[in-house]
Amino acid sequence: MSILHNEQTGIFSLETAHTLYQMKADATGVLLHLYYGKKTGSDMDYLIRYTDRGFSGNPYELSSNRGYSLDTLPQEYSGNGVGDFRLPAVQVLSENGSRSVDLRFVGYAIAKGRRQLSDLPFVREAEETETLTVIMRDSVIGLDLELKYHVFPSQDVIVRSARLINTGNQPLVIEKAASACVDFLYGDFDVIHFHGRHCMERIPERLSLPRGVASFGSRRGMSSHHSNPFVILCDRHATENTGDCYGCMLMYSGNHLEEMEVDQTGSTRLVSGIHPDGFSWTLVPGEAFQTPEALLSYSANGLNGLSRHYHDIIRHQVISPRWQTAKRPVLINSWEAAYFDFDAEKILRFARSAKEMGMEMLVLDDGWFGKRDDDNAGLGDWVVNEKKLGCSMQELSDQIHALGLEFGLWFEPEMVNEDSDLYRAHPDWALADPDRKPMLARNQLVLDMSRQDVVDYLFDAMCAVLDHAKIEYVKWDFNRSIANCYSHALSADRQGEVAHRFMLGTYQLLERLLTRYPDLMIEGCSGGGGRFDAGILYYCPQIWCSDDSDAVERLEIQRGTSYGYPASTMGAHVSASPNHQTGRMTPLSTRSIVAQSGTFGYELNPEKLTDAEKEEIKKQISDYHRFEPLIAEGSYHRLTELDENKDFEAWMFVSPDQKEALVNLVMTHVRANGPFPHIRLQGLNPQYHYRLEGENIAHSGLALVNGGFAFPQMHRDYPAAQLHLVAIDEA
Numbered sequence: 001m002s003i004l005h006n007e008q009t010g011i012f013s014l015e016t017a018h019t020l021y022q023m024k025a026d027a028t029g030v031l032l033h034l035y036y037g038k039k040t041g042s043d044m045d046y047l048i049r050y051t052d053r054g055f056s057g058n059p060y061e062l063s064s065n066r067g068y069s070l071d072t073l074p075q076e077y078s079g080n081g082v083g084d085f086r087l088p089a090v091q092v093l094s095e096n097g098s099r100s101v102d103l104r105f106v107g108y109a110i111a112k113g114r115r116q117l118s119d120l121p122f123v124r125e126a127e128e129t130e131t132l133t134v135i136m137r138d139s140v141i142g143l144d145l146e147l148k149y150h151v152f153p154s155q156d157v158i159v160r161s162a163r164l165i166n167t168g169n170q171p172l173v174i175e176k177a178a179s180a181c182v183d184f185l186y187g188d189f190d191v192i193h194f195h196g197r198h199c200m201e202r203i204p205e206r207l208s209l210p211r212g213v214a215s216f217g218s219r220r221g222m223s224s225h226h227s228n229p230f231v232i233l234c235d236r237h238a239t240e241n242t243g244d245c246y247g248c249m250l251m252y253s254g255n256h257l258e259e260m261e262v263d264q265t266g267s268t269r270l271v272s273g274i275h276p277d278g279f280s281w282t283l284v285p286g287e288a289f290q291t292p293e294a295l296l297s298y299s300a301n302g303l304n305g306l307s308r309h310y311h312d313i314i315r316h317q318v319i320s321p322r323w324q325t326a327k328r329p330v331l332i333n334s335w336e337a338a339y340f341d342f343d344a345e346k347i348l349r350f351a352r353s354a355k356e357m358g359m360e361m362l363v364l365d366d367g368w369f370g371k372r373d374d375d376n377a378g379l380g381d382w383v384v385n386e387k388k389l390g391c392s393m394q395e396l397s398d399q400i401h402a403l404g405l406e407f408g409l410w411f412e413p414e415m416v417n418e419d420s421d422l423y424r425a426h427p428d429w430a431l432a433d434p435d436r437k438p439m440l441a442r443n444q445l446v447l448d449m450s451r452q453d454v455v456d457y458l459f460d461a462m463c464a465v466l467d468h469a470k471i472e473y474v475k476w477d478f479n480r481s482i483a484n485c486y487s488h489a490l491s492a493d494r495q496g497e498v499a500h501r502f503m504l505g506t507y508q509l510l511e512r513l514l515t516r517y518p519d520l521m522i523e524g525c526s527g528g529g530g531r532f533d534a535g536i537l538y539y540c541p542q543i544w545c546s547d548d549s550d551a552v553e554r555l556e557i558q559r560g561t562s563y564g565y566p567a568s569t570m571g572a573h574v575s576a577s578p579n580h581q582t583g584r585m586t587p588l589s590t591r592s593i594v595a596q597s598g599t600f601g602y603e604l605n606p607e608k609l610t611d612a613e614k615e616e617i618k619k620q621i622s623d624y625h626r627f628e629p630l631i632a633e634g635s636y637h638r639l640t641e642l643d644e645n646k647d648f649e650a651w652m653f654v655s656p657d658q659k660e661a662l663v664n665l666v667m668t669h670v671r672a673n674g675p676f677p678h679i680r681l682q683g684l685n686p687q688y689h690y691r692l693e694g695e696n697i698a699h700s701g702l703a704l705v706n707g708g709f710a711f712p713q714m715h716r717d718y719p720a721a722q723l724h725l726v727a728i729d730e731a
């Protein structure tokens, strides 16, 4: 049993392989958070001390006990306006104008497994999953709250969410409903968050938490390039391999907010959920609202340890079972090869050349539909432009399959251009404020995915294409932030629901397509990695990591992404040199080593390759096939500390049985007469001897981990080295 309730003490204990999470409802029904961290084997309520603190008042019924204050006690899910002056987890507007919420414990249930969510992505049940539901009530306003805890013991993950139910007889307007709230009574934390921009996503920044509130989030209608819905709190001395680290990852692709507050005594509160700005949701009596899920994890083994928990749960409980172990195709994508300038002849020439080099799928990117010869027109008209192609999609697909390649197509379903037949027929299907010109971005508008008729149209339009040609893969793009988030189908008082209803519409469309085409692989994309989150990963096993395909920039992007997400989810391609985004020249071998640490592919014009380059690419692809199981299933280790090493970046994968490892190193700064790049390897079995591929030598795991490995000096711009280690015997 991973969930226990002690009837005498009232303590709930949630245990995973290495962690303990405790809470208890006290005599007044306040649900106190007691502990989250390394296992203790004890009740942890002794950590709470009570004292009378000025300006931290007392609940009315406890006014004689001046040491009892909601403002100083650790809360499991903080209410609003009734005496806890720290961040609320929930805020609800009642008919009389009050926004107060005071939730008290009324009961609980413990069950094996978990219930699926019907309209949101969720963490899929594992064999050992157990669920705790704690029921809280505010009987004054008629609100019930179900706090859900799904425990995944072997992955050291606890998945939380909240469900709010209107049990009264007045409408309630939810203005904030967090997915998770965690109070840390003691400890000094740094926060690591993942900021960025288009072409530079998920850059880790580590900051000491200040007193007061620090927050990160997105109001762009998407999880965004700018702030990933994932934060790490770690102790001030934590490194990649040591120290306490807590992660909180929101499984959501829309507006989100991660808030941290360090209070008057140094306690820290973390709250994560849908961004409350602009959000409101009316619950009429009897209705319920379900928040997205938040994945909490703790590791005593530093940031690498924490990352491995997230990699594990995403690979096995978030990604669809269809793709968990399936090989991903090595693809060639037409975007950087041709942009909008192609016809079927050119695409077939790419395909022939790609096939000769060993690639397995051709993806036809933007430009095959409607009046789409640049990015100003055509979105919404998902009708094949046969005039431009010179044939039907079926003919093109048949010819590509005849060459022995699979075929994929680009879509951007949630968008529309004003210059499109769809917009001309249904201008009210685009999000826009009444009487105001909407913001344009890339000359496009956003479709109102909160409307069922829009979702139905898109489903039919996409099926019409997918039914008439053999298509194994869809790249699902989303190329702007949402502004003017106003739906013409909802009343004025419901406009605060649009952003979340938009996400529900998108999830519904993804779900319906995957139900109809269970073998279709959908790769997520949003101007690169603008929606790289666990919500999208539930539907899409891989996401194009960034529109920046420069191998050197990708080192930062893929490293930042790796804190929360496994390599098997990161779309990564070898592109041309000089690179189209930066103009930087890098060796083909370096580009391949970097792209191999993701879902591998190419994004260049194969007709411009020399014969020698084609031969090199053949070898890269055959290497990738050898290494793919290791990259997809192995444990991942960042070998350099964040911000410490400026001359190279290094990382490695180790197979689950520790018999094989792949070490990658890229020089970002080559120095004259420089030092030998030296790193200590990780995750190897100290008992084994490992042979270095291509060299007739072996070293013990103990030596490689403790003494490390020194690479030869390297020259020229951005050289890279790869070490493949295979265990030969036990030492």
Ligand code: GLA
Pocket: 335, 365, 366, 375, 410, 477, 479, 525, 526, 527, 528, 544, 546, 547
């Ligand atoms: C986005 C994607 C690119 C490409 C273009 C097409 O920017 O990230 O990979 O598909 O759209 O317009």
